[in-house]
Amino acid sequence: MTDALLGAVQQGLEIVDMGRELRVGMPQSPNHPQFWHTLPRRHGDMTRADGGSAANDMITMGTHVGTHIDALAHVSHDGKMYGDVDAAQAGVGGKYVELGVHTIEPMVRRGVLLDIAGLKGVECLDGGTEITVDDLEAAQSxxxxxxxxxxxxxxxxGWGSKFPDGAPYVGGPTGVPGVGEAGARWLAERRVHAAGADTIAFERLAPGEGHALLPAHRVLLVESGIYIIEAIDLEEIAAKGWAEFTFVLVPMPIFGATGSPVRPLAVRTR
Incomplete structure (x- = not known):
């Protein structure tokens, strides 16, 4: 008996890749180590007797660079992480064993796109704009x-359209659009599994204030146990008009880490 999912795959799928390419110099939060890629061995550095040669790579990066997921260990509030875990004690030994990214199970779930820029008829929202509960409900409708x-x-x-521009994507003096505390509570009340956005920090960043206050991270990660996915490329999926799809994401199982680079996919049958 053919598995229904396998049957759908064999009939053909349409896939939208929502992950950003990892490139040296790409925009990122200044709070995290930058991405770096080099070739310690290039073709011809060593050649075998039969003429064969191999190249290899080395990368260094923070786990919250490029398209990535925040584990529940990423944020604490008043010394506590999700589930009332003592943040200082949990970090002893340099690994977050209980809430690290290795504890996130692979995601194959229903995905929903709430296109706020499309709702408002603009290419992208202005920096520092708060996406309100009314906006979320209107986009849903x-x-x-x-x-x-x-x-x-x-x-x-729509802020993701600025990613190729570098510094403007980070925001800085302009701020970055996103949900605030009220929008995060709206998501938490619906008990979503994860929430993501096309911006550098998921939530609204006020002009000139950077990451000084992140109430949505507190509500989602610390209070509700909801994962956050940042710097997603949502332009293609919006252009296709996909509001509902199968969402696929598998974090790297980095033991005890606070986050992981990811390559999220939106999948639909043809």
Whole structure:
């Protein structure tokens, strides 16, 4: 008996890759180590007797660089992480054993796109704009979808179109659009599994204030146990008009880490 999922795969799938290419010099939060890639061995550095040669690579990077997922160990508040875990004690030994990224199970879930920029008829929201609960509900209604428990909700501000420009994507003096505390609570009340956005920090960054306050991270990661995915490329999926799809994401199982680079996919049958 053919598995239904395998049957769908054999009939053909359409896949949108929502991960950013990892490139030296790409925009990122200044709070994390930059991405670096080099070739310690190039073709011809050593050649075998039969003429064969191999090249290899070395990379260094922070785990919150490029498209990535925040583990529950990433943020604490008043000394506590999700589940009332003592943050200082949990970090003894240099690994977050209980809430590290290795504890995130592979995701094959219903994905929902809430296209706020599309709702407002703009290429991208202005820096520092707060995406409100009314915006989230209006985008849900416009797309004829309902956010349900266990979903992965992706919020498009259009800010991702600035990624190739470098510094403007980071925001700095302009700020960055995103949900605030109220929007995060709206997601938490619906018990979503994860929430993501096309911006550098998921939530609204006020102009000139950087990462000084991150209430949505507190609400989602610390209070609710909801994962956050940042710097997702949502332009293609928005252009296709996909409001609902199968979402696939597998973090790297880096033991005790606070996050991981990821390559999220949106999948639909042809």
């Amino acid at each position: 416009a797309a004829s979808v309902t956010v349900d428990e266990g979903d992965v909700v992706l919020i498009r501000s």
